[in-house]
Amino acid sequence: MIQKKTAFSLISLLFLLLVGCGGSDEVLPTLAPLVLLPSPTATSLPPTLDISTRPPESGISPSGGDGTASAQATPKPTVTPTPVNPLINISDPNPNQLLTLGNEVEVRGLVQMEADQSIVVSLWSSNGRLLTEVAATANEFGWQTSFMLPPYVSGAATMRANLLGADGSILFTYDVPVWLTLNKETATRYLEMFRPTINAKAVGGFNIFFDGEVLLPVNRTVTISIWADDCQTRVARQSFVLGASNRAVYWQGFVVVPQDLVGPACAVASTGEPGTENWREASVPINVLAPTELEARGVTIGNPPPDDEVFAGQxxxxxxTAYNVSEGPVSISILMENGRVVTQTSFNTDYWGYWETAVSLPIDIxxxxxxxxxxxxxxxxxxSTTIIRVNPAPTPTPGP
Known part of the structure; x- marks a missing residue:
């Protein structure tokens, strides 16, 4: 309506101006009829856009029943951690490190593990006896634990670290060989083995010599044995009874190595029942040769032991043992440091290479x-040779 009134007013104003100028005799042209302009039609603007609503992200799923489509936001992808390859090692103690029974030992290393995994450290004797087992704690630098070394076994042993899964299964194992030694100053009971020594030679079918020292053997009995199959199976055994004593005593004995045994093995000496409080044991690795090998020769002197002291006149x-000599000849000589020959004698071994003899020492050496x-x-x-010391003969005790 505003536009219609405006057009009419403009026409009226134009007419008055023409009339006002009517002093002229000229005939004015006839005005053309007014043309009415069409009324404008009200057109609705599009609905206001709600800018508070974010446009849907990719992925529009149809709604199912009413034919309309609904926009569903795709969930953000989750980050899946890369599985850790389970690994563990032992950096302390070092391989073949000497550890003293009765002392505390610290064990540590590096590890690569998941949060739900765990570490267990154990100490094993060379012939497969579990001596102790403890849990370890992981830290930012790796893992560590400590424990007291039990007094039961000396000699060769293995420190082992096991990395366990959440279900207790073993994921990774790391072993370090160690040597366990006695502290005879503080031990209230012990068994020590002098021979065989580490990696000593033995021959299948022949005797091997054992000796050592023991304090308070259980039932005064010492047992010596040979273990095969990675030192997990006992294949030979011999026991003997010692005299009664409250002090440490020297012991010695022989055991026959099985004829068909060849390769790495362990020599073990023990007293008492394994796993009991009074049980004591010692072990070393040895190497067993077949009788046909060229290296399967030699002779050992079991008694007297090296650096032994004896008295003249006794x-x-x-x-x-003579290796690879069955019922064969053996000769013995004793030579004093001044060049005097005390004795020279010969005899034969038994079937297993064992030999023995007795010599009366002169009173004046x-x-x-x-x-x-x-x-x-x-x-x-x-x-083979060994050195001993001969002390002067004891002075006779005068009679009453």
Whole structure:
């Protein structure tokens, strides 16, 4: 309506102006009829856009029943952590490190593990006896634990770290060989093995010599044995009873190595029942040769032990093993440091290479003496020596 009134007013104003100028005799042209302009039609603007609503992200799913489509926001992808490859090692103690029984030992290392995994550290004897087992704690630098070394077994042993899964299964194992040694100053009971020594030679079918020292053996009994199959199976055994004593005593004995045994093995000495409080044990690795090997020769002197002291005028008992000599010849000589030959004698071994003899020492000798034992003939010939000290004969005690 506003536009219509405006158009009419403009026409009226134009007419008045023309009339006002009517002094002229000119005939004015006839005005054309007015043309009415069409009324404008009200057109609705599009609905206001709600800018508070974010446009749907990619992925519009149809709604199902009413034919309309509904926009569903796609969930943000989750980050899946890369699984950790389970790994563990032992950095302390070092391989073949000497550890003293009765002392505390600290064990540590590096680890790569998940949060729900765990670490267990154990100590094993060379013949597969579990001596102790403890849990370890992981930290930002790796893992660590500590425990007291139990007093039961000396000699070769293994420190083991196991990385366990959440279900207790073993995911990774790391072993370090260690050596366990006695502290005889503080031990109230112990068993020590002098021989066989580490990686000593033995021959299948022949004796091997054991000796050592024991304090308070259970039932005064010491058992010596050979273990095969990675030292997990006992294949030979021999026991003997010692005299009663409240002090440490020297012990020695022999055991026959199985004829068909070849390769790495363990020599073990023990007293008492494994796992009990009074049980004590010692073990070392040895190497067993077949009788046909060239290295399967030699002779050992079991008694007297090296650096032993004896008295002049007394009987000296000698014995040992001749490897690869079955019922063959053995000769013995004893030479004093001043050049005097005390004795020279010969005899045969038994079927398992064992030999023994007794020598009466003269009453007028003293000083260092070298004992030489030779065994075998031809390719099997070999000899061994040891040094002992002969002290002056004891002064006779005068009678009453």
């Amino acid at each position: 009987e000296l008992f000698l014995y040992g 003293q000083g260092l003496a070298e004992i030489t034992v030779a065994a075998g003939e031809g390719d099997t010939f070999n000899e």
